[in-house]
Amino acid sequence: MASLASLSLYFTLNLIFLLLPVMPSLAFSLKNCTILYQKNTCADVSLDCSNMKFVTIPDYIPKNTVSIQLGDNLLLNIIRKDFHDMSNLKNLNFTLNQIAYVEQGSFINLPLLETLYMGRNKLTNLTNNMFKGLSNLTVLVLSYNNIQYIHKSAFWSLTNLQTLEIAGIKLKQVAEILPILQLPQLLRLSLKHNRFTTFETKDLPLNLSMSLKELEISGSDLKMLSITTPVFPHLQSIDLSYINTRLNWNFSDKSLQKSVTQLHINSLAFSFEGFQNVLKSFGRLRHLSFESVDDWITMGLLSVVCKTPTLRGLIISQSHFANFTIELASCVQLRELNLEDNFMSELSKGSMQSMKQLRFLNLGYNLFTEFPHDIRNLSSLEILKMHYNDISGLSCDDFSNTTHLKELYLNMNSITQLQRCITEKIVNLKVLDVSGNLLKVFGDTFKISLQKLESLDISHNPIKYLDTDVFQHLKSLKELKVETHLFVDVPYFSGLEDLENLTIYFHTERTFKNLQSNDDKAFSNIKTMKHLTLIGSSDNDWIPFYTIKEMLRASGNVGAFTIQNIYINYYDVDTFELNPLLKSLTLSLTDLSDLNCELFLSFPNLQNLDLSKSKLRSLDFLVQANLSALRYLKLTDNEISVISETVFQSLPSLRFLDLDNNPFSCECSNTGFIHWIVTNSQTQVVKAYQYKCFFPESKRGNLLLDFDIQSCRDNGSFLCFISSTCLVVLTLLISFIYNFLRLHLSYTFHLFLAFLYDSRKRKKGHPHWFDAFVSYNAKDEDWVYREMLPVLEGEQGWRLCLHHRDFQPGKPIIENINDAIYGSRKTICVISRSYLQSEWCSREIQMASFHLFDEQKDVLILLFLEEIPPHHLSPYYRMRKLVKKRTYLSWPEAVQHPGVFWQNVQRALQTGDALTENTDPLTGLTGC
Ligand SMILES: *[C@@H]1O[C@H](CO)[C@@H](O)[C@H](O)[C@H]1NC(C)=O
Ligand SMILES: *[C@@H]1O[C@H](CO)[C@@H](O)[C@H](O)[C@H]1NC(C)=O
Ligand SMILES: *[C@@H]1O[C@H](CO)[C@@H](O)[C@H](O)[C@H]1NC(C)=O
Ligand SMILES: *[C@@H]1O[C@H](CO)[C@@H](O)[C@H](O)[C@H]1NC(C)=O
Ligand SMILES: *[C@@H]1O[C@H](CO)[C@@H](O)[C@H](O)[C@H]1NC(C)=O
Ligand SMILES: *[C@@H]1O[C@H](CO)[C@@H](O)[C@H](O)[C@H]1NC(C)=O
Numbered sequence: 033m034a035s036l037a038s039l040s041l042y043f044t045l046n047l048i049f050l051l052l053p054v055m056p057s058l059a060f061s062l063k064n065c066t067i068l069y070q071k072n073t074c075a076d077v078s079l080d081c082s083n084m085k086f087v088t089i090p091d092y093i094p095k096n097t098v099s100i101q102l103g104d105n106l107l108l109n110i111i112r113k114d115f116h117d118m119s120n121l122k123n124l125n126f127t128l129n130q131i132a133y134v135e136q137g138s139f140i141n142l143p144l145l146e147t148l149y150m151g152r153n154k155l156t157n158l159t160n161n162m163f164k165g166l167s168n169l170t171v172l173v174l175s176y177n178n179i180q181y182i183h184k185s186a187f188w189s190l191t192n193l194q195t196l197e198i199a200g201i202k203l204k205q206v207a208e209i210l211p212i213l214q215l216p217q218l219l220r221l222s223l224k225h226n227r228f229t230t231f232e233t234k235d236l237p238l239n240l241s242m243s244l245k246e247l248e249i250s251g252s253d254l255k256m257l258s259i260t261t262p263v264f265p266h267l268q269s270i271d272l273s274y275i276n277t278r279l280n281w282n283f284s285d286k287s288l289q290k291s292v293t294q295l296h297i298n299s300l301a302f303s304f305e306g307f308q309n310v311l312k313s314f315g316r317l318r319h320l321s322f323e324s325v326d327d328w329i330t331m332g333l334l335s336v337v338c339k340t341p342t343l344r345g346l347i348i349s350q351s352h353f354a355n356f357t358i359e360l361a362s363c364v365q366l367r368e369l370n371l372e373d374n375f376m377s378e379l380s381k382g383s384m385q386s387m388k389q390l391r392f393l394n395l396g397y398n399l400f401t402e403f404p405h406d407i408r409n410l411s412s413l414e415i416l417k418m419h420y421n422d423i424s425g426l427s428c429d430d431f432s433n434t435t436h437l438k439e440l441y442l443n444m445n446s447i448t449q450l451q452r453c454i455t456e457k458i459v460n461l462k463v464l465d466v467s468g469n470l471l472k473v474f475g476d477t478f479k480i481s482l483q484k485l486e487s488l489d490i491s492h493n494p495i496k497y498l499d500t501d502v503f504q505h506l507k508s509l510k511e512l513k514v515e516t517h518l519f520v521d522v523p524y525f526s527g528l529e530d531l532e533n534l535t536i537y538f539h540t541e542r543t544f545k546n547l548q549s550n551d552d553k554a555f556s557n558i559k560t561m562k563h564l565t566l567i568g569s570s571d572n573d574w575i576p577f578y579t580i581k582e583m584l585r586a587s588g589n590v591g592a593f594t595i596q597n598i599y600i601n602y603y604d605v606d607t608f609e610l611n612p613l614l615k616s617l618t619l620s621l622t623d624l625s626d627l628n629c630e631l632f633l634s635f636p637n638l639q640n641l642d643l644s645k646s647k648l649r650s651l652d653f654l655v656q657a658n659l660s661a662l663r664y665l666k667l668t669d670n671e672i673s674v675i676s677e678t679v680f681q682s683l684p685s686l687r688f689l690d691l692d693n694n695p696f697s698c699e700c701s702n703t704g705f706i707h708w709i710v711t712n713s714q715t716q717v718v719k720a721y722q723y724k725c726f727f728p729e730s731k732r733g734n735l736l737l738d739f740d741i742q743s744c745r746d747n748g749s750f751l752c753f754i755s756s757t758c759l760v761v762l763t764l765l766i767s768f769i770y771n772f773l774r775l776h777l778s779y780t781f782h783l784f785l786a787f788l789y790d791s792r793k794r795k796k797g798h799p800h801w802f803d804a805f806v807s808y809n810a811k812d813e814d815w816v817y818r819e820m821l822p823v824l825e826g827e828q829g830w831r832l833c834l835h836h837r838d839f840q841p842g843k844p845i846i847e848n849i850n851d852a853i854y855g856s857r858k859t860i861c862v863i864s865r866s867y868l869q870s871e872w873c874s875r876e877i878q879m880a881s882f883h884l885f886d887e888q889k890d891v892l893i894l895l896f897l898e899e900i901p902p903h904h905l906s907p908y909y910r911m912r913k914l915v916k917k918r919t920y921l922s923w924p925e926a927v928q929h930p931g932v933f934w935q936n937v938q939r940a941l942q943t944g945d946a947l948t949e950n951t952d953p954l955t956g957l958t959g960c
Pocket of ligand 3: 143167299
C-alpha cells in the first residue's frame with residue numbers, strides 16, 4: 033500500500049517538473065558580480081565586480097548597493113545612466129580600467145559617495161564640473177591617468193574633499209593645477225611622478241591659502257622646489273622620498289618654520305650640505321625618515337640629525353650602518369627609533385644607553401648575532417622589535433632595566449633558551465613573540481612572572497618537553513599559539529581562564545598520540561574561548577575524528593573552530609554531543625572524501641561552514657545534517673560534480689554559497705541544481721555564471737549555466753520517466769530484500785572480504801608487528817588506558833596495537849583493521865555492552881574469528897568488562913557461540929585480585945599460535 037502511494041506521488045512530481053517553465057529571473061546570483069557576505073542581514077550591500085572583463089557597467093546592480101569594486105575591468109566610459117539611481121553608494125572603485133570619458137553629471141545622484149578610486153585609467157581632461165554632486169566625497173584618487181588638462185571648475189563640487197592622489201599627472205606648469213590648490217578642505221595631496229620642471233609658489237595667486245597638512249611631491253624633471261609665499265600655512269609633512277635628481281630648493285616661507293614637523297628625505301635630492309641647510313629651515317621637526325643614505329652616514333648624518341632638539345622619531349632604512357652607531361649616542365631626545373633593514377650586525381656599546389625616553393625601538397631585519405648591550409638601559413622602552421635577526425642567546429641582564437616593556441618581538445632568531453630571570457624583569461609585558469627560534473624547553477620561564485601577558489606565540493620551536501603547568505600562571509592570556517607535541521597527559525590550558533584564541537600547530541603524526549587521552553581535560557576550564565584553530569604542517573599530519581569531537585565537547589563555549597591541512601581519520605565516528613554555541617567551522621586543506629553526515633548533526637547554530645580544498649565529492653551529507661542556521665557555505669576547490677537540489681531544502685537559512693572551482697557535470701543529473709541557482713530568491717551562488725563544465729568530455733569548458741536543461745525535459749523525458757520508474761521499483765525490491773535478509777547478507781559479505789584478505793596475507797607470510805591488537809569501544813577507552821596499558825605495556829612489556837593510536841592515516845578502515853589483526857599475534861576483545869552494539873567492533877570480531885577457525889590458530893582473547901548475562905548475548909550470534917564453547921576472562925570477577933587477572937592475560941598472550949589439544953583456543957588457558 034505504502035509503496036503504491038509513493039509511486040503515484042513520484043509520478044505526480046515528475047509531471048509537475050515537466051510542466052514547469054524555466055524562470056529567467058536573476059534572483060541573487062548576479063552575473064559576474066558577487067554580493068560580499070555580511071554577517072548581519074540588514075547590513076549594507078557591497079558588490080565585488082572586479083576583474084570580470086566588463087566593458088560597460090552591468091545594469092543589474094541592486095539599487096541599495098553601498099560599495100562597488102569595479103577595478104581591473106575594460107570599462108571605456110562612465111555615463112549618466114550608470115549610477116543615476118544608486119543614491120546609497122558610498123564607495124566606488126574603478127582602478128585599472130580604460131575609462132577615457134566621463135559624461136557630465138554622471139555622479140550627480142551620488143550625494144553620499146565618500147571614496148572614488150579612478151587611478152590607472154585613460155582620462156586626459158578633467159572637464160567642467162566633472163564631479164558635480166559629490167559633495168560628501170572625502171577621498172579621490174586620479175593617479176596614473178594621462179591628465180593633460182584640468183578645467184577650472186573640475187573640482188567645484190568637492191567641498192569636503194580631504195585626500196587627493198593625482199600622481200603621474202602630465203601637466204608642466206604649477207599654475208595649471210590651480211583648481212586642485214583651491215580645494216577648500218584638502219588635507220593630503222600626492223603629486224608624485226609629475227612633469228613639472230619647477231614647483232614655485234610665487235607662480236600662484238598671492239591670496240591663495242590652503243588647509244593642506246601633507247604634501248608628497250616628486251618628478252624626474254623637477255629641478256626647483258620653492259615655497260616662498262604663505263600658500264601652505266598648515267603644512268606639517270613634506271615627503272620628498274621619491275625625488276631622484278638633485279633639487280634646487282627654497283623653503284623661506286616663515287610659516288613653514290613653525291608648522292612643518294615631518295620630513296621624508298632621499299639623499300639623491302640634496303647634497304649633504306644642502307640637506308643640513310634644509311634642516312635649518314624648519315624649526316620644529318619632530319619626525320625624520322631616510323632611505324638608502326650610506327654616503328651621508330659616513331659624512332656624519334647621525335650627529336647632524338641628533339642636534340635637532342625637537343626630534344622625537346627617526347627612521348633610517350636600507351643603509352649600511354655598521355661603524356657609525358656610536359654617533360646615535362647624542363640622540364637623547366628620541367622617543368621612537370626605527371632602524372629596520374640596515375645590515376647591522378652590532379651596536380657599539382654606548383650608542384643608545386643615553387636614550388632614556390625611548391619608547392619604541394625597531395631593530396628587525398638586521399644581522400645581529402647578539403642581543404645589543406645598550407637595550408638593558410632603556411628604562412622607558414615599551415615596544416622592542418628584534419625579529420628576523422640571528423640572535424642565539426639572551427642573558428639575564430639583557431632586560432635588567434626595561435621594566436616598562438609591553439611588547440617584545442623576538443621571532444625568527446636562533447634563541448635556544450628563555451630563562452626565568454629574563455621574564456621576571458619584564459613584568460609588564462603584554463605581547464611576547466618568540467616563534468621561529470630554537471627553544472627546546474620552557475621550564476619555569478612563565479612561572480610567577482608575566483601576569484599581564486595577553487598574547488604569547490611559542491610556535492615553530494623544536495620544543496621537546498614542557499612542564500605540565502607551564503602556562504598556568506599566565507592569568508591574563510587571551511591569545512596563545514603552540515605546537516602539539518606539547519600535549520602529554522596533563523591539562524596544559526587549565527589555568528588559562530581568559531583565553532580567547534588558541535592556535536595549535538601540528539608537527540608530525542606522532543603528536544596526536546599524546547593528544548588523545550586527556551584533551552578533554554585540557555580545555556575544560558576555558559570558558560572564554562572564542563576561536564580554536566588547528567593547523568597541520570604537512571600531508572602526514574592527521575588527527576582522529578574522535579579527538580576533534582572530544583576537543584569540541586570539552587571547549588564547549590568556543591564560537592569558531594578551524595582545522596587546516598590535517599587529515600581527519602573517521603573510522604570511529606559515533607554520536608556527537610551537541611555543541612550549540614559553535615557558529616563557525618572550517619575544515620580546509622584536508623580529505624573529507626568519506627565525510628559522514630553525523631559530523632554535523634550536532635551544530636544547530638552553525639552559521640558559517642568552510643569546507644574548501646577538501647576533496648569533497650558529494651553534498652549528500654548535508655541532507656541529514658541539521659544545519660538549519662547555516663548562512664554561509666564555502667565549498668571551493670573540491671571534487672563535486674553533481675548536486676541534488678534537495679540538499680538546499682535542508683539549509684533553510686543559506687544566503688551565500690561558493691562552489692567555485694569544482695568539476696561540474698553538464699548532464700541532466702544537474703538539471704535541478706541549475707534550475708535552483710537561477711530561480712531561488714534567497715541564496716546567492718557566488719560566481720555561478722562562471723562555473724565551467726568538466727564532464728562530459730565533449731562539453732568541457734562550457735559554462736554550467738549555459739547547459740540546456742530544457743533538453744533533459746523534452747527529448748529525454750520519456751526515457752527518463754521509464755528508467756526512473758524502473759529504478760523506483762528496483763529500489764523498493766532491494767530495500768525489501770535488504771530489510772529481511774540484512775543480517776545474513778552483511779555477515780556473508782564480511783566473511784567473504786576476510787576470506788579474500790586472509791588468503792592474500794597467507795601467501796605473503798605476514799610478519800607480526802605487535803603482540804596483540806586490542807579491539808575496544810571508544811567508551812571503554814578510559815579503562816584501556818588506565819588499567820590495561822600500564823600493566824600489559826608497562827609491566828609485562830607487550831607491544832599492543834590500539835586503533836586510536838596505531839592506525840595508519842589515509843588507509844581505508846577495513847584495511848587498517850585487517851592489518852592490525854594479521855600484524856598481531858593475538859586479538860584481545862574488550863567486551864562491554866557498547867562494544868557489542870558497535871558495528872565496527874563486531875566486524876573486527878568476525879574477522880578475527882575467521883582467522884581463528886580458518887588457520888587453526890588461537891588468536892582471540894575475550895575480556896569481559898561487565899557482567900553480560902548469556903541471554904543478552906543472543907543477538908550476537910557468533911559471540912554467544914564462542915562464549916558457550918570457551919572460557920573467558922571477566923574483569924568484574926577479578927576486581928578483588930587484579931594481579932591474578934593480569935597474570936592470566938599474560939599467560940594467554942604467551943601461548944604460541946598453534947592450536948594444541950589441551951589448551952583452550954580462546955584464552956590459551958587449560959581449563960580455568
Ligand atoms: C562573465 O564573465 C565571463 C568571464 O569573464 C564572461 O565570459 C561572460 O561573458 C560574463 N558574463 C556576463 C553575463 O557578463
Ligand atoms: C580598488 O581596486 C583595485 C583593483 O581591483 C584593488 O587593487 C584595490 O585594492 C582597490 N582599492 C580599494 C580601496 O578598494
Ligand atoms: C553627506 O552625508 C550625510 C550622511 O552621511 C548626509 O546627512 C548629508 O546630507 C550629505 N551631504 C550632502 C551635501 O548631501
Ligand atoms: C581636452 O582638452 C583640450 C584642451 O582644452 C582639448 O583640446 C581636447 O579636445 C580635449 N580632449 C578631450 C578628449 O576632451
Ligand atoms: C667598519 O670598520 C672596520 C674596521 O674598523 C672596517 O674593516 C669595515 O670595512 C668598516 N665597515 C664599513 C661598512 O665601513
Ligand atoms: C636602572 O635604572 C635605575 C633607575 O632609573 C638606575 O639607577 C640604574 O643605574 C639603572 N641600571 C642600569 C644598568 O642602567
